[in-house]
Ligand code: CP
């Protein structure tokens with residue numbers, strides 16, 4: 001069987017996602033009972049980070065250790081990747097020494113080139129195009145709080161960048177209705193929107209996007225690598241903040257999510273992110289359980305039985 005990768009949400013089937021979320025729930029329950037299954041004993045995950053990270057590094061590294069495996073942090077600054085060794089050669093070498101590799105890259109093409117030359121599964125841990133691992137956590141968290149996300153109304157307010165693209169892809173894969181409100185000039189990529197057909201609708205205002213929403217989501221206004229655009233973005237996004245007034249237009253039991261890190265007073269008010277509708281801490285923790293299930297599946301080729 002050819003090597004399976006996880007470069008976008010389209011790389012798993014809906015049945016595999018069902019099994020992944022069930023397995024993530026088992027791993028979480030086992031941890032809460034104080035048990036540590038050894039399903040990834042002596043397995044090694046390589047982790048390439050071209051950009052900063054708190055949650056992604058910690059959730060993969062701690063997640064491997066908790067299942068009996070280990071992880072190696074590889075920064076381009078300290079490896080030959082940063083000195084111009086071809087991605088193809090790096091992939092050939094690294095994939096002979098580890099069991100899976102996760103990559104956070106500036107350019108999505110880098111991850112695709114790496115995967116095409118890797119003997120072992122490659123996981124996209126954020127690129128300029130998408131952030132599929134975050135969506136595993138978000139959909140799992142929604143399910144645990146409110147049941148299936150299929151048929152629900154989700155509002156994306158803010159930058160039409162990597163996270164927004166993954167929400168658009170998720171609307172197709174998981175069958176929810178997504179409404180996107182992004183300022184002019186910051187809309188999601190046309191090809192991503194068009195491929196989602198009726199699952200996604202673009203509107204102009206935050207108010208219109210959140211009307212009757214079951215879930216409201218946003219992200220930073222200036223992503224990593226866009227720091228020099230920050231002042232312009234602060235101006236362009238000023239009408240796109242999620243605050244109490246905006247949340248009041250959503251359904252009464254609507255949840256708020258944010259992949260984090262967050263900027264209180266910019267894309268979200270403190271009253272919302274620290275308020276009762278916010279599930280951002282569960283969402284962050286869920287990165288670990290969903291990725292543990294993902295790594296088990298990609299390395300072992302199956303979801304283990306409840307080994308907890
Ligand atoms: N949400 C997320 O990916 O966070 P980090 O940038 O801290 O990994």
Ligand code: NVA
Nearest residue numbers: 163219223224259260
């Ligand atoms: N859009 C953000 C997500 C961080 C997890 C970024 O790319 O910096």
